[in-house]
Amino acid sequence: MAKEEVEKKGITVKKAENFSEWYTQVIEKTEFVGYTSVSGGLAFRPDGYFVWETVQRAIDSEFKRIGISNVYFPMLIPEHLLEKEKEHVAGFAPEVAWVTHAGKSKLEERLAVRPTSETIMYESFAKWVRSWRDLPLRTNQWNSVIRWEFKHPTPLLRSREFLWNEGHTVFASRKEADAERDQILGIYEKALKDYMALPGIPGMKTDSEKFAGAEASYSIEHLVPDGWAIQGPDFHSDGQKFAKAFGIEFINKEGKKEFAYQNTFAFTTRELGTMIMIHGDDKGLILPPPVARIQAVIVPIYTDANKESVIKTARELAKKLQGSVRAYVDDNDAYSPGWKFNNWELLGVPLRLEIGERDIKADKVVAVRRDTSEKRDVKMKEIEKEVASLLGEIHENLYRRAKKFMDENTHEVNTYAELKKVVEGKHGGIAQGGWCGDAECEAKAKEEIGAKITNMPFDAQHKAKGRKCVVCGNAAKFMANFARSY
């Protein structure tokens, strides 16, 4: 790549001034994902996919620990199956990609590229479940789904294909099914925090926002720097609705036939977009260390005279760090150290280690944090311990910063005017207020000021008592979070 071509690569807008253009530039100028000729279909490049597979592995091992097994079901679903649960098909049919031909032949029945797998899975579950002894049946699959959005796609946030886990579990009683909710949301919340440094607000969705076919939905909601909310992972209580549609019945301990109770839950690659938005800055991406493919980039600083020895020391350093840290030596001759600094900052590598002749003589390196730009001399003999501790500090700082932003931009409101002021304000944010539970009030706020109820946060429900609905003024049943939402 010619030098001038690369110099143009830096982000040219401020995140605080033009958030949407900033996001577009980050997507286009980094090496996280790439556009393809499929509209709304992205390529996950090594840096981007690494984030996904790392979080995926963390969640997967937690699922296994609590007794969930992975399965895999066909991606093409016959049309008649998709139609078995009415609310479900109504929710998904408008966005289904249909396979109508194979080779040169027209198919007898159209096949949907899975938008989600309830219908194809539950047909089998009905065969597998016979007795209470077969329950619980707790399964999960990691795959990709197609939902043909007709709105303008936003990379990662609104894509026509995304990767996810879809958990599908079957229980003998509502009580057991319900007990799974906190377990799963807990796993998701912990993975978001420990791996992506993302805080979120868990709560219940309203009836009008729940999953097509579910009895109740729950979500973890994020707030991004433009003051809009983004829905994170979710969990759905299906009750016996799908069991009745697909005939998932079992003989209970008393010898009687009964329909089973089901849940579904999902964590998607949307989180990668949320992560970029929340942590990135005017220089580009900032990757939380646990999900950074390269955690520390070593940049040797040399002259023609000492090039060989400096690069040699840099490589020895990388070797020393190997095993505890994912380190990379950038010994590319074509660029100056300054250019490299900018480039690795753009790509979001959390820690930079600079090493030159003076450092070698002083038996140290200069460590530069991506999150704070703070520089620190680190003694060579303490390098492993120090790098590990710096990466830990960076992660904690990213989380703390994001949590602080979320908390500071969540405002308690008591009236419609206050609600309006928050949601329509320059910085947006979440307006938390009483809600009577009426879908009309919910619709009014959405239509008039674009404020959706993102969810009804678990930890705020105790405040609902004695309050009034911020829309109609009647007695509040819930505390609801209103916000503009992606």
Place this chain on the structure above:
Amino acid sequence: MAKEEVEKKGITVKKAENFSEWYTQVIEKTEFVGYTSVSGGLAFRPDGYFVWETVQRAIDSEFKRIGISNVYFPMLIPEHLLEKEKEHVAGFAPEVAWVTHAGKSKLEERLAVRPTSETIMYESFAKWVRSWRDLPLRTNQWNSVIRWEFKHPTPLLRSREFLWNEGHTVFASRKEADAERDQILGIYEKALKDYMALPGIPGMKTDSEKFAGAEASYSIEHLVPDGWAIQGPDFHSDGQKFAKAFGIEFINKEGKKEFAYQNTFAFTTRELGTMIMIHGDDKGLILPPPVARIQAVIVPIYTDANKESVIKTARELAKKLQGSVRAYVDDNDAYSPGWKFNNWELLGVPLRLEIGERDIKADKVVAVRRDTSEKRDVKMKEIEKEVASLLGEIHENLYRRAKKFMDENTHEVNTYAELKKVVEGKHGGIAQGGWCGDAECEAKAKEEIGAKITNMPFDAQHKAKGRKCVVCGNAAKFMANFARSY
């Protein structure tokens, strides 16, 4: 499940007498995979998917070790892209599933559900690769592909959808590209051996059997008990063919533009079918311990009087084994120990531990190997060590047995009559003989006696010198393995 319903579950034919019916029954009566209403589309149940994810993880970590990064590309490929490399599209178009509609709208351009991802990936590679410094670019993705076979599907072996890895790598020189072949085939061969206890024969494919668009293809071939061959993982040298079709060019060290050299390689869920065929027996599946979701099933043997204490001891045993072995206690009251023995044998669990009152008094358990039916008393205080060592022995025995079968059924042949005798014989097998390299001889053997050249094994090429082609009698250039093949 009613008792009589389950008693019917056992395999009712002998593997040696009716192999194809045996395979069908194993698929239908175990819990490895399941049929769905998608013709040719299987559900991978927990036991089956566990095999896949275990081998996948082993291969994935080897890929990472040698510098290959995972990526993910869209599953829907625009028709114009698929058509860019002529041999490639000719090879795949007849089996492509076409998406023509989204929701109620007809698409402007048809989209292929990926049969393989060269075309969508290389469009991006052309943008990513600029200079020799960007090379090698070594990527891989784990996904599923659709190839709409019109022949009768065979579960796992010939399915319309399968899971696989598709490796796609780009190099600056043919030499570097070629050096990857042994690396990858070595990783595949080792994973097959260490995880699935499967031996195989690595070699080069003939021109007429190579991958659509490749310059040369290589494979690892298996021999299954009915005397037929099954192709295992493969590796393709694409030379500059795709690079020219997609414009993957780079500035070399001398400052000149050059087309890159590419490879692709794949390991698929077909192996799960091969594994079932090779290891299974008249009682059902036999799962190699490293890929068995349950490695040891503990069956407590009790009367009404001692039930509680026996089950308690069984559970303590499971707990003791936890961490080193995947153990499961079958304390289901509805069935007798004998019924359970049969059931777990059917499902292929490699080791059974029986524990009753007499065993408890003698401070031992009875261990029964699935592969040999051998029973052995194991002292309780040595249980962890002994179970681990038994599982190791089972794995070695499965591999040794399969290797012996493969070796004993590979026959060196010198004439067409001998070739015919082997291939058309009751036990089939591989006929290894000289081949002149002429496609006509290859076609003749295939048409007349159904003998395909599976590959030209690396380790036999030294024997070609001075030989004659088993078909035409002219001088042989290669040693080729002829066999009927799935």
